[in-house]
Amino acid sequence: MLVVGLTGGIASGKSTVSRLLSTKHGLPIIDADVLARQVVEPGTRAHTQIVNHFGTSVLLQDGSQQLDRKKLGDIVFKDDKSRRVLNGIVHPAVRWAMLTQVMKCWLTGESVCILDVPLLIEAGLFKWVGWIVVVYCSKELQLQRLMQRDNCTLTAAQDRIASQMPIT
Numbered sequence: 558m559l560v561v562g563l564t565g566g567i568a569s570g571k572s573t574v575s576r577l578l579s580t581k582h583g584l585p586i587i588d589a590d591v592l593a594r595q596v597v598e599p600g601t602r603a604h605t606q607i608v609n610h611f612g613t614s615v616l617l618q619d620g621s622q623q624l625d626r627k628k629l630g631d632i633v634f635k636d637d638k639s640r641r642v643l644n645g646i647v648h649p650a651v652r653w654a655m656l657t658q659v660m661k662c663w664l665t666g667e668s669v670c671i672l673d674v675p676l677l678i679e680a681g682l683f684k685w686v687g688w689i690v691v692v693y694c695s696k697e698l699q700l701q702r703l704m705q706r707d708n709c710t711l712t713a714a715q716d717r718i719a720s721q722m723p724i725t
């Protein structure tokens with residue numbers, strides 16, 4: 558089975574490309590952002606570790622125990638040290654979940670599977686894949702897409718972009 562890593566900067570268009578690969582070509586997509594949400598659901602080990610480190614103020618105040626992603630994002634995209642701590646908690650759990658999904662594709666006889674991973678290079682997951690496809694757009698377009706999609710300020714968008722490896 559050929560494992561293809563699909564990567565690129567935030568809001569450059571990865572999910573749009575993977576949607577096309579899924580709907581037009583029927584390829585199985587393993588989406589790291591989706592897995593990264595599942596592994597921090599209340600009751601998981603990663604959820605407990607996040608609350609132990611960042612405190613209960615990063616939980617929604619509605620009693621659901623779900624993470625307040627906006628609040629956690631505001632902390633970690635401004636501060637490298639906090640982001641490294643969060644990555645150290647979430648990434649190992651995502652890797653296991655991803656491995657399970659890859660095994661499922663293999664067991665069901667797929668010939669290709671796509672790993673949609675924003676941090677494919679930073680997190681070392683490029684070692685798992687046979688091919689790497691990079692989705693790229695200009696810096697100006699990336700900023701514009703990010704602010705529009707996430708309805709965020711220029712500073713917040715710049716912080717997120719700066720937290721990732723530069724594309725060139």
Ligand SMILES: CC(C)(COP(=O)(O)OP(=O)(O)OC[C@H]1O[C@@H](n2cnc3c(N)ncnc32)[C@H](O)[C@@H]1O)[C@@H](O)C(=O)NCCC(=O)NCCS
Pocket residue numbers: 566567568589590593626627629630633640643644647648651674675676717720721
């Ligand atoms: C900080 C969190 C709670 C913010 O959640 P939010 O819903 O606002 O963003 P979401 O998870 O949808 O991510 C949107 C995009 O942000 C970028 N991004 C997310 N986490 C990171 C990170 N640790 N470093 C750099 N970029 C990141 C990616 O391009 C991603 O596609 C969340 O991003 C998170 O838990 N990040 C750590 C896990 C991670 O690295 N996820 C990326 C894929 S493994």
Ligand SMILES: Nc1ncnc2c1ncn2[C@@H]1O[C@H](COP(=O)(O)OP(=O)(O)OP(=O)(O)O)[C@@H](O)[C@H]1O
Pocket residue numbers: 565566567568569570571572573574590675702703706
């Ligand atoms: N070719 C395109 N033309 C116009 N808009 C696009 C194009 N590709 C993506 N977009 C828009 O840009 C925004 C970001 O795209 P998308 O969500 O696919 O990025 P991403 O790389 O998956 O981001 P993330 O790293 O956050 O997961 C979306 O609102 C999407 O609709």
